[in-house]
Amino acid sequence: MTSVEKEEATEEYMVRAVDLTKYFPAEKVGLLERLTGKKERYVRAVDHVDMLLRKGLTTALVGESGSGKTTIGRMLATLETPTSGTVYYGDLVLSKQTLSQIRKRVQIVFQNPYESLDPRMSIKEIVEEPLVKIKSEEKEKRVKEVLSAVGLNYDDIYYRKARDLSGGQRQRVAVARAMAADPEFIVLDEPTSALDASVQSQVLNLLVDLREEFGYTYLFITHNMMVARYISDYIYVMYAGKIVETGKTEEVFENPLHPYTKLLLKSVPHLEPGARLEPMSGEAPSLLNPPSGCRFNPRCPFATEKCRQQEPPLVDVQGHKVACHLYDK
Amino acid sequence: MDIIKKALGFRGDVDAQASTNRSSQNLSTFYYLRHKKEAIVGMTIITVFVVWSVIEGSLQLIGDYLRKPSLGWVLLPHDPIASPNIATSLLPPSLSYPLGTNFEGQDILSRLMYAAPKDAMAAFLVVVSAVIVGGLLGIAAGYYGGWIDEILMRLTDAFLAIPGLILAIALSILIGPGFNSVLISLTIIWWPVYARLFRGQTLTLKYRGFVEISRLFGVSEFKVLFKHIFMNAVDPIIAYMALDFGTVILTYSTLAFLGIGVQPPYPEWGSMASNGLSFFPRAWWYTFFPSLTILLVVIGFILFGDSFQDVISGRVVD
């Protein structure tokens, strides 16, 4: 155990991932192709990532598309099996034997509320789906409870189909369903990205309230820096399958260290008239064949020879952690 | 009306419009079908056919049960399986024989009406068993993938490679003549198409959020497969089924036309058309009216199925 891991292990955590990796096969390699010596190629969606989600707090995971943030969320929600690495849920280690126990503690809310609710089922049926082993009178009581917790009136809504609701209402139903299972840990995968601005703030407030009331631990996945800043206590910034920076949210936003984090913040449009954006150059690399060394080096204005050859480790700098050779001693 | 409007939540943007069209699907399906001429014609034909088949079919069943087969033709103008009578042989359409008589002197209208339940039953049983067999296998192949998928798909390839009619003839001869053997052989050639359809639907459904998330709830696999996958997959397939009833009736009649299936003296549309052909064109009504009946019923299902498919696939814009 490294000193970093030791320190993390002593904190009270809900979920801890060590050396988490997920490779997806890039193409189907059939029997014939294998015989002719065709090699399988992999998309390295998540590459040796450590994460610690503190109990009762919200950890944001930000990154652009293809950064691997959704894959991490799906692995931590047990919907995807890691290629390698270990995940601890409190006292349990993720394995086939513990899966059903862990699933009682974990829930996920997807980005697209149009996709995540069965269009044929009524709201009541949707929300009571997680309540597998509960008597029907108690089911109704529980459904009423969670629906009112997310600000929906049971009597107005229980008979409706998901397609009759607006985006914001659907996302509330999705949250209510996650709550019905009485989880400890909820993965929120871009829960507000599909919503209108005026509805987004309603849902963000609701999520904060629910966490405070029920003590949930959240992993909040988003591409929106401002939303991440608002919702989280801790933040992880991902780039091309790697964590580039992590720390307390205020610290990362007040003093971003990694060039990617800095440039990303400058790319976010603000409500300041006349302010010009300073976009970074280039595009995210292919994860089939990522750049050697630091994955950000082709776009980084400070890249040196070392960055092209050596992968920077995640090290403690000024109160948070960053993976960049600029901060090597 | 207000509730419907609210439920539709119609929004003005073009993309929003597209999505409301899809989401308002079930609300407006019957609205739409009621207002489309083809659909009305189709539904009328089907309703007449189905209602008559149920009435006549029940009478025949009760008649069989009470050993009083004549109950089967109490509603018909004449006895459809009367013994040959040279006096009434090959009479042209008239008031007492609206569609004429056949060589045996039996009333064609009565025979057509008497045969209807068998056709309805054949269509219903074949399509439903094909959906059950094809659904089970197709969903299993799509959901589990791997070698199950591989084997099943090659099997359906094999079935689809051989012309269905020829295969059905071969199978019916193999199993032996009769109504039941035709049903069995039709089901055997019919399920692969449904297996394909269900597999395709399953492949897209299994990555939908609501299917994935139900794994976290500890919902049993059977429930996931039935409630989420089958129930959602079946929607577009229902439209295909509506079309397919007509196709089954056509194939069933074709088999009868070729002399396979229901055996004389019991009437069957296809064999009536076939028998009448040797008296064509002198006694044109003999083959004309049975053929017309087959055509009408098949067209009825096609018109209805086609309009239904338009609604389901969202081809209807306004």
Place this chain on the structure above:
Amino acid sequence: MNALEIRDLSVYYRTPLGKVKVLDSLDADFPESKTTGIVGESGSGKSTLGFAITRLLPPTAAVEGSIKYYGDDLMKLPAKKMREVRGTGVFMIMQDPFSSLNPVKRVGDQLLEALQVRYERRGEGFDYATARKEALKRLSDVKLPDPDLVMSKYPYQLSGGQIQRVVIAMGLLLEPKVIIADEPTSALDVSIQAQVISLLRELQESYGMTLLFITHDLAVATAVSDNVIILYAGRIMEQGSMADAIRKPLHPYTQGLLKSFPSGNYKEGKLYSLKGLPPSFFDLPSGCRFSDRCPYAFDRCYKEEPQVYRVEDRNVRCFLYDKR
């Protein structure tokens, strides 16, 4: 000089449940060589406005009113003339850039085709070598590396950001006077969005084009626009300078949108949020369309719909500014 002048524009859609009015008597001027942000939530009618100007609305739509493009009423133009306006007069960039390119043709051929159209309309002769040079020049203008290579590729071989640049380059080749960009960045990543926004801004300034930027994101609109139109449920609620709208929003809806923009951390306090949802077109509130969500609504707001009031060089549709 105004590039576009919209007067009393209404757009209706026919639906199974009857006719709905999705844009209601819009009046707007789009001054030449300026960027106007058109901001609205889903269902505000913002995309409909873009399609109405280019006359690309679906056949179920009906339009009333006038849209003057340098004095010509586009609504009255015969179809053939309208085709000539499209592309070289008004060019539209769609949200999904793939839909504006032909998937089975190389990028280069499509750019040259666009040039051919321009040459033909101007009555100039088409010369392959010069055309190719110009296409390459425009591709480097939109900051695509290796323009030669890009020319030889098919659309599917490029990323979303690259495609959006190709479409912009095509727009530049046609030399339109007006570009309508309908959510051109909402399908793109933050860093790519910033690139495309800066590019559009730069090009607009250097070529003096008139840009209509349709978006749901007030912050994105702030980054590109000189002027802004805030749409809500088919009505213009506020209209004027972008900077003024951000510094001192007049309409309660604009104020609410601005305040609900997340900034800071949850520990510093709750986000402001507007209550309720945007209304459905089938069920518009009587009186002001924003009345049921407005924190300042009073009796009159529920009874009659406010007209447009002129306040500090801006237009606002709200009774709070009625000086009577």
